[in-house]
Amino acid sequence: MAPLPTAPPTALAPVIPPAPLPTLVSRAQRWAEDNHRLILLGCAVLAASGAGYYIYSTSSSRPPPPSSSASSGSAKSGKKRSKKKKSKTGNDDDGPILEEIIPLISEVKEEVKEVKEEKEEEEVKEEVKKELENAHLADIPDETTLAGMTNTEKNKLGATLKDRGNKLYSKRDFIKAVECYTKAIEVSVRKDAVFYSNRAACYTNFNPPEYDKCVADCDEALKLDPVYVKALKRRATALENLGRDEEAVRDFTATTIIERFQDDMAAASVERCLKKLAQKKAQEMLRTREPKLPSPTFISSYLAAFRPHPKVELPFNASQGDQTLLLAFDALGAADYSHAVSFVNEAIEQGISWKEGQAEAYNLRGTFKFLIGDSEGAKEDLEKSLDLMPTFVQSWVKIASVHMELGDAASAFGDFEAAIRHNADDPDIYYHRGQVYFIMGEFDKAIADYNKSTSLDDTFIFTHVQSAVAQYKLGNVAQSMAAFRRILKQFPDRGEPSNYYGELLLDQQKFDESISRFDRSLELDKDKNPRNVLPLVNKALAVFQFKQDLAQAEALCTEALNIDPDCDVAVATLAQLSLQQGNLDEAIKWFEKSAKLARTEGEMVNAITYEHASRAQKEFLKNYPELGTRLSQLATTM
Structure with missing residues (x-):
């Protein structure tokens, strides 16, 4: 049984989320690229048994159309007389000549009659x-x-x-x-x-x-x-x-x-x-649709991709807007993202008394606009932040991500260069530029930037992880796995390395080891707020691929959604699990939800594409039930 795909995100996803590749996201992307036609044309063409993805085998034949329209002309019988070998005695193998002649005469008469009728017709x-x-x-x-x-x-x-x-x-x-x-x-x-x-x-x-x-x-x-x-x-x-x-x-x-x-x-x-x-x-x-923040898992992952910088300090005679801005950062620290958004908007409306505070406020509001998919609004706020404080490196790095989201790679690299001019020793610059190189497939350049970031600050876990994954993408599997083992020793109390290491093990079909790693990640991060539910989804993929245990895989994704109801990868995986069970109605429901959770137009287009591919296949099975039986007999291609 092939790995279970999920609806792929946009190509820019690695810049925004924290998860190094190949994560669940990247595996889905790779599967989608390798099986593009099948996704669109056959992913939901399921047998009555619901046993996977099917296409027609070359040995199967098309059922004949109804006789009323099978041909534009009249059908001919095309009867042929059977010829039997005569023995030397004059008899054939089955009896005397007379016994053969009598049926032959009748057959000839019948053929003459047919020929005459055809001629007259x-x-x-x-x-x-x-x-x-x-x-x-x-x-x-x-x-x-x-x-x-x-x-x-x-x-x-x-x-x-x-x-x-x-x-x-x-x-x-x-x-x-x-x-x-x-x-x-x-x-x-x-x-x-x-x-x-x-x-x-x-x-x-x-x-x-x-x-x-x-x-x-x-x-x-x-x-x-x-x-x-x-x-x-x-x-x-x-x-x-x-x-x-x-x-x-x-x-x-x-x-x-x-x-x-x-x-x-x-x-x-x-x-x-x-x-x-x-x-x-x-x-x-x-x-x-109304603007909506993505899942807490997504937001916390994005924010974790930046090293924390000192909390804002209010001026001596703080204004009401200054006080509200402080509340926004308190809410952010407590992972209360909806209140953080409300407070930062309110603070800007009330007025912030000092320039650095204004720059921080526009940086924070621009970040949330970016997270909800409003790239133009994010760009505008981050530009205001930089106008107020040109040395604010984090705003340069974030606006680079916005430019990448808008498809402007040249401006993104210009933003990184500007950040370097202001502070060449900020490790975040090189980590995020490495992410951009990673997306572009320039893994050597990505590794160089990750290593530069690590040399400036080796306590940031994601630069280590991302460098190891880039080595894996280059085909240096042994080097990558050795790097992960070092990371596990260096960060023994963090759950993220076990999750990402488990993904590489899963990619190599080392199922028992990968499941153990996902369990370890869940154990280490059980008290984290918000909880990282990606190990649950990854474990669901592992048990499905390992044991074809759809029920357990579905239960793990459901558990992830109970923790984080807006977890897009859990929703996408449940959609594919539904397809595996032949439950098109359920799959369509999950794809619809996936579209609603999508942060960008590209992600939304992917979800809607899968939804309507599934709808078309459902309509096919409804209109051609006789072919549904044939589909159940076809071999899976993956």
């Missing part, structure tokens, strides 16, 4: 075709004549009209082609999905295209043949052009599954429509 068809070859629709038999025709003759006339429509289509005379297909539908007794699908194709070529009519015709075609891929594709394309992306995802997904994931264009269309749909919904959510 073709002759009638040819006659009708010749009559209409150069004729206008006005020359088609009138209602009285049609009423006197047999059903067979009407069906043959419909087939001929379809053929004429095809010729007109190839000549790009779409209006007359529509007339032919329409008349074919009217005169035929046996309705054929091809008639509707071909007419739908004409509507998409009108100028301007008539996509609504295309959708209506594809609806009719799919009523006759639910697995008619051409009609599915045409309807999906029309729906996409109508801006109905959710329905387009449904049809492109069905097409991809029916064609066993062999249609790269359909796969690309699923991704394209999902991306548009997710971006549209994410932007709408961002416009309408």
Whole structure:
């Protein structure tokens, strides 16, 4: 069984959270990158048994469509006489010649009869075709004549009209082609999905295209043949052009599954429509939702990535705003983040009497704006902080993170250089610049910065950990593991090293050791406020991968959410656990919550993408229950 993925965060996540890579977050990102198509197209295509992620095996065959639309022409029996080897005596292996001749005579008679009927059928068809070859629709038999025709003759006339429509289509005379297909539908007794699908194709070529009519015709075609891929594709394309992306995802997904994931264009269309749909919904959510702090786990992790600096000291005649600012920092120290936000906002409104206090206030408010995903607001506040106190290194480092979040790496590196000019001996500068290099995959430069930070202050645990992880990313596994063992001895009372070391062990599939490390981390940090719940989620992943124990994994994630209800990685993991159990409704619920917890638009887009990929797969199983059985028999690919 493959490792359980979680919905990946944005690529900038390592700058913000504390957790060194590869953490739960980075493993999810790597899995997502390696299995991008499967996530979007097959992650929720689950068997009735709910045993994992499936795609079609090459040996499985597509079920035949209903007989009413299996072919645009008449079916031929294709019977063949069996030939048996004669013995030298004149007898075959099974009996006398007479016994063989009698059934052969009957068989020949039957074949002659079939050939004669086929010839007559073709002759009638040819006659009708010749009559209409150069004729206008006005020359088609009138209602009285049609009423006197047999059903067979009407069906043959419909087939001929379809053929004429095809010729007109190839000549790009779409209006007359529509007339032919329409008349074919009217005169035929046996309705054929091809008639509707071909007419739908004409509507998409009108100028301007008539996509609504295309959708209506594809609806009719799919009523006759639910697995008619051409009609599915045409309807999906029309729906996409109508801006109905959710329905387009449904049809492109069905097409991809029916064609066993062999249609790269359909796969690309699923991704394209999902991306548009997710971006549209994410932007709408961002416009309408109230600003909300992320989970305490996330906030405390971010704040822990900075070395503590001295608490602000109030001036002699402190103002009311000064006193309120002190309350904000007291709340921050107590991990009462909501009150810290309220107090710092109030302090700025009341007015802070001295310049350094104002710079601290804008730094703190900018930090919280950054944490809620308001990067522009964070940038504005941090710039005010630096205007007031240009030597405030922490504000330079934080605004560098904001610039990275906004995709402006050049400005971020400029911020680090400015910080170095003001205080080249501040170890935070090099730690956070190392994080940026880490994100960019420049691990050697990252290690150099981590080592520089450590040389200035070797008591900060994260520089040691991050350097060890960077070595791991470079492939220096033995060196990385040795570094972690040293870190465990250097910081015996801290839970973080055991958690991160456990993640590396899990990455190497050393399950027993990793679980022991997660348990040790939980034990060491049990009294920490707020508690770090990531070891619980990591342990959930470990027990799932090790024992496929979905129940225990789910219980561990639930425990994490009881401690920290807004823990996004626990929510994302529960979504994937639900998929593993084949519970699409539950998975969709968790993906919806994941989107609500998302801090940035990118994170929100990822969650919404997975949600709607799962919805499309659920719709597929509803519309094609007969294929659900087949899916349960397919081998997992991971």
